[in-house]
Amino acid sequence: MAYYGFLNGQILPADQLTIGTTDLGLLRGYGLFDYFRTYNGRPFQWDWYWGRFTNSAAMLHMSVPIQKEEAYRTVMTLLEKSGGADMAFRFVLTGGYSSDSISVQQPNLLIVAEELPAQQLIQYERGIKVILDEYVREMAKVKTTDYKRVILLATAIQAAKAQDVLYHKDGEISELSRSNFFLFKGNHLITPNRHILHGITRRTILHLAESDFQIEERPVLLSELYDADELFTTSTTKHVLPITQVGELTIADGLRGERTKYLQERFGELVGNW
């Protein structure tokens, strides 16, 4: 079964979709995207994802060329044509075709259905290792297409037997390359509030956690890693994934913590009933 995509109104199997070479996303990195998945055949937190996507577009001075309802219908059409099982959707908006290779004229909108990345279930029990990188994303609130930094680090991540990178700058932690960062200290659930992409799974977890834990959204210092009880990261595809090692530092006893496990279960219930 092929996955389907949509480009400016045209629907085709995704591997047959092509874009012209004067696109400003390609030539000038002028693009943004969003990415969400379905559970039980329904887009998860669609309203929030759509809101973030249109907000990213506004921050890059572009408007999304279709309305929310049409976007939703397109997603459902692609879902059906692609076989109907749970899958991911990528929305990409670029500066469009440009006659002078720099001026934005009419944005290009691409929507593609994609296979969900395979989960390595063992990581949800054992946790992952991340390495530190001193960096902060430009325009962190906007889901731009700029991922040069982590792609450049791919070899270093692999060499360290790590799974991702944790960005920090001026002693302050922001986020992983494609997911948000959380820290448990006792009953306090702490997460950075700036220099980050405001993740939808992050938001979902904050909702789920607020009745059981004390939430602190605030700048988080690198030094807080040393006496943290538990760390985890959240994203659309990672859900709630424990972090048990940061560089050479083992977090607490190096095992998934009970509170993280509790949130994994709450999240599992939420999406199971979606």
Added chain:
Amino acid sequence: MAYYGFLNGQILPADQLTIGTTDLGLLRGYGLFDYFRTYNGRPFQWDWYWGRFTNSAAMLHMSVPIQKEEAYRTVMTLLEKSGGADMAFRFVLTGGYSSDSISVQQPNLLIVAEELPAQQLIQYERGIKVILDEYVREMAKVKTTDYKRVILLATAIQAAKAQDVLYHKDGEISELSRSNFFLFKGNHLITPNRHILHGITRRTILHLAESDFQIEERPVLLSELYDADELFTTSTTKHVLPITQVGELTIADGLRGERTKYLQERFGELVGNW
């Protein structure tokens, strides 16, 4: 007459060339480029441009999939098919098609012939206005495709009746959005030596100027604008373009300076005899 392009071995009219939507340049901003022009039917400073392009590729951990000689032959083929008049060439190298939307597998190489941008001749006599922007390009030495910053500033540049932006950070000037910066103070020709793309026209001008002026390649302070005698910018398409206004500051008497005019003439002779 159509302009032609080359994508991974295929040659087509540029407006028929398309790229698949899993390209990492498009999806992840993982791309770099170079851009040069011909004079009298010959690529100007080809060796230097090719060297910079392959160097940019190495810094993004990619290798260019064709050799220099084949690239040159391709350029000459595209030149001939596109009508043979003087034109520009854009080389774009991206992370290629990616099955997981993040891992680099095999780079995509695009080479397109383009019409030279129209020159506004009056600007070469009167000079241009630029506005200041506090910013420094990430990986400034690499000609990446990331031009979000200046595209975002397009409205501000237009509102100020300016033509471009001059980047500075921590009191230090680096470059314009797509061209290098020079300052004359008396007989001293001064140009930033860091946080810049090492322009080929910049290098050419430094060669042309060294017998007549005292060259200083060094950090240049924003405060040096106040008593500068002349400013100009250089690039493949701008050649030697005077800057007579920076924001609300008029440089010297606001007219093109004699030394800048002298370098314009020397550059004109060089390319005329190319």
